[in-house]
Amino acid sequence: MFNKVKGLVAQVFDKSICSDLKANLTDDLTGLPIIPVFYNQLHKHLMQKKNIGIVYLDIINFSKVEEKYGQQVCEEVLVSVSNILDDVCEKLLRSNNKIGISNRGGDDFIIFLAGLDDEQSQAERSLNLIANRIKSNVVVKLNEIDYTEEVLDLHLGYTVIMKTETTRIEKVIYKAIREAEQIAKDQKTKEWMYRREMLNEIIDQENIRIVYQPLISLQTAEVIGYEALTRGPRGSCFERPDRLFNFAKETDLLLDLERLCRRKALVKANKFLDGRKLSLNVSPEVIEVDDFKKGITQKIISELKINNQDIIFEITEKTAITNFKIFRKTLNHYSSQGYQIAVDDLGAGYANLQTIAELHPQYIKLDMSLVRDINSNPTKEALLEAIVNFAHQVDAKVVGEGIETYDELERLIELGVDYGQGYLIQPPLLKPKRLDNKLKHFIKWKNKELNNIFTIDDLSIGNIIRYDIALQKDDLVEEVVNYFERNQCLNGIVVVDEEDSPIGLIMKDKLYNKLGKRFGVPLFMQRSVELVMDKNPLIIEEDISIEEASRMAMSRGYDKIYDYIIVTKNRKYEGTISVRRLLEKITNLQLNTAQNSNPLTGLPGNTLINQRLGKMLDNNLDLAILYIDLDNFKVFNDYYSFESGDLVIKLVANILTGLAKEKDFIGHIGGDDFLMIIEPKRVKEVAERIIAEYEKEVKNLNLNGNLNQPTISIAVVKTIDYNLKNQFEVGRVAAQLKDKVKRLDGSNYLINID
The missing domain is CATH 3.20.20.450 (EAL domain)
Structure with a gap:
């Protein structure tokens, strides 16, 4: 725009005028020429017996906009208005009908037009049509840019300068601008009164x-x-x-x-x-x-x-x-x-x-x-x-x-x-x-997650999904684009059939890649999503473990490795999870487990043990709880040193880990006390193997001394035999069993209280 202004200034004024003066003939903010720049052209039109149209525009309640949003936002709005006006006039007006656009200062904009009808009433009707088209176009484009929460609007006034031979062109121009401004203000007053009457009516009715x-x-x-x-x-x-x-x-x-x-x-x-x-x-x-x-x-x-x-x-x-x-x-x-x-x-x-x-x-x-x-x-x-x-x-x-x-x-x-x-x-x-x-x-x-510390074994994929809307296969691609634009954090949308079962997935990056290619927008925007969706996404049931879901996600092809995972419940769409969220959750669970595990053995500590017991009792599961500890361990530890005691503790941990199956749970209560949760049918086999392996391996530690190695005692509580309401009741029964089994000679196990 500034180049146009320089050209216009060069046409109106003699080339001998210095460049500093030319700079003073434009508005510092908008770059639009000031009104005197147009005097020569306007005078020429009037001398040729041609009518001139003046359109006056200003922003409604602009002072309140400045008060609320500050000077910087106001300046951005003014620059946008000047650019939009120039663009709109370029499209709506013939080049020989547009004399120019000026900024009178602040939010007042003046448009000078030529090419009006010779007869005044017809000229005014034409100007009315042109002025309102300019205003409506500018308002629409201006509000496409989110400068303010409120909708910005413009006051409009216009007048026709009839052909005249006057030599005092500046007086004629300023008089016409005042008339157009007054018309705008009168219109503003009428609109205000009308809206006040409307509001009164709304309240009354x-x-x-x-x-x-x-x-x-x-x-x-x-x-x-x-x-x-x-x-x-x-x-x-x-x-x-x-x-x-x-x-x-x-x-x-x-x-x-x-x-x-x-x-x-x-x-x-x-x-x-x-x-x-x-x-x-x-x-x-x-x-x-x-x-x-x-x-x-x-x-x-x-x-x-x-x-x-x-x-x-x-x-x-x-x-x-x-x-x-x-x-x-x-x-x-x-x-x-x-x-x-x-x-x-x-x-x-x-x-x-x-x-x-x-x-x-x-x-x-x-x-x-x-x-x-x-x-x-x-x-x-x-x-x-x-x-x-x-x-x-x-x-x-x-x-x-x-x-x-x-x-x-x-x-x-x-x-x-x-x-x-x-x-x-x-x-x-x-x-x-x-x-x-x-x-x-x-x-x-x-909230349960925040109040508890979960391990990877505690959660299924259904516990960490997010739910977003799903689309039908006949929905348009345009709807997908609009939804992505409104939800910037969303990177994928699921497509479901009439029974709410997932049949496809649309990832934002892949869709935009299609649309970005030559003819992509006209080819796809008004077509159904079925044309652009992945028809073979990864779909898993909600009860699959997080680890298994991670393995399945990572085994996908490279082009799909970061696509959403779709989660279903009884084959109905339940939600999605991104690879990023899945990996973050696994990392957090591993950190939680590490922070709440025994530093010597790496086994879950008391917090995780209590949570597992609580969950087990809440679900009324039929399980066997083995409480394992070493007999006379304190004496042994004092005699052989803490290092030797640690060796024995790690030996027990390794034996328990080696005997555990996938769904078993092993915890280290502390010191020489351990806990193991298994299926009841395996109690006898596991207890006897623990004792046998321990007694065999503890002899291989080659401890130099006359004190015998500690024996091992196992108290077994079967939940089916007791009405246990919480982990404290489990501990009470186990303590009674431990007291009995420790009275027996050597390594032994005892199942329930006789």
Whole structure:
């Protein structure tokens, strides 16, 4: 664009003008020429009895955009508008009809047009059509770029300069620009008044929709309450809540609107609340007004017989709280009546740590910008970890908003976030539904994983899968691309048949490789996914062990080695797991096992032993538990030294490991005490072989001394013979057996108490 400007400046002014002066004839930010640059051309057109059209554009509420997003974003918007205007005019206008585009400073843009009809009314009709086409095209392209959360729009004004022979061209031009600007402002006023009347009508007719989004425990997966959210009339400019409430505030209708929202939310929720909590959004400026303090909301709550303790006032900070002392006093009034307080959108806008420190809320709600992609952003993780620690120290619960993926959910659980809500859990609905069982299972399993230390043997592949939507074979490739774009962390999508059985897999990299080739987009985008899916992906049942799943994944061809693994339950699609997640899980399990294993023998220690016993008892399995220890080991250790004692302990560990089958479990309780879990039918054989191998091998240690080597005692508890409820009862029975078997001479074993 700058080259065009230099060319235009060179045409309008004599070549003798210095380059410094030329630089002063363009706007520093946008590079557009200033208005005087066009005087000669405009004057020439008018002298030739040709009409000129002037189009005026400025950005609606641009000062508020700057206030909210800062100068840098505003400058990016202005540069984009100038580039888009140039591109749009290039496409919509003939080259000889476009005189030029100017930036008057700030967000005011002027377009000079030629080629209008000689007759004024016809010229104005043509200009009206052209100006509106330019505006609509610019607005669409501008909002394709996500500069702000709000939709950006433009004011439009236009006027026609009729042919004249005046020599005071600058006076004519500026007068015409003022007229176009005034038309834009008048239009702005009319639009504002129209929208205010519309909002008044919405409030009078109570034409709003209340939807509810569940708030769930990230520990138990239970619904603890709902947040009431407002939507405007469908298809109207107020359908989006941000537009509805922002304009209500601008027109001093916020109190009336929020009062209506609270009343409708309470009445409707009373039908399904059933002792759960209801979160009501309240603006700071509303909660302090006399109308709120009069107790209108309290009256509705009392009439509906809802407990005050079940109501959460959610402070939505779109503006700063100017006086925390007064505001805190107001909140204390409501807290004393049993209401609970939440601070919304921590990490965005005015919601900050000062708000929490001053208001002492019971709930802190994280803005979705902190939650988005939390699983892959170490900075966000560190910040969120600090917020959670801080909140728990001040007895506040943390709520993660805007959860959209299982990866985000998993990381929030790991970081200790108390509650969650978002589209993954359930979108806002007119009437909430029951939670998806897969979601509840995942939350419960994840918490169990955090509270327990698993070994690779404890988990199957079904324990670590993630669930994403599946597509049908007739769905279009375009839908796959759109889903990948909306879910950047997703690298594969499963294709299922009518019975929900997987029949194919689409990996993002392979799809994009197809589309990136010549004619790839027109060839595939509007075709069914069946054409691009892998029809022979790796599909395994959920009960396969993690180790076996890893082996199968690694045995695939090189071109498929990083593809998703599809997991089924009774041949129905259950979920997927990436190779990366599989390897991470194996690594973590191995680390957990190493950290909780005996350093001398490498066998699982007490934590893993107790977990295995607990799991076994919970499942009522018929097993035999062998408690193995050495007799008079302390005396032996003191006499021959710790090194010799360690040799004997490692000997026992090696014997047990050598006798164990794949599904057996061996643990090292500590010192000379071991535990082995096997099938009951093998008890006699295993116990006798342990004793025989031990007595043979211990003699080969060649210990120099007169003290005999320790003998070995084995106490066997068969679970089928006892009503054992926990590992402590197992230990009690085993202790009684050990006491009896140790009284016998030499190495012996004893099965159950006679």
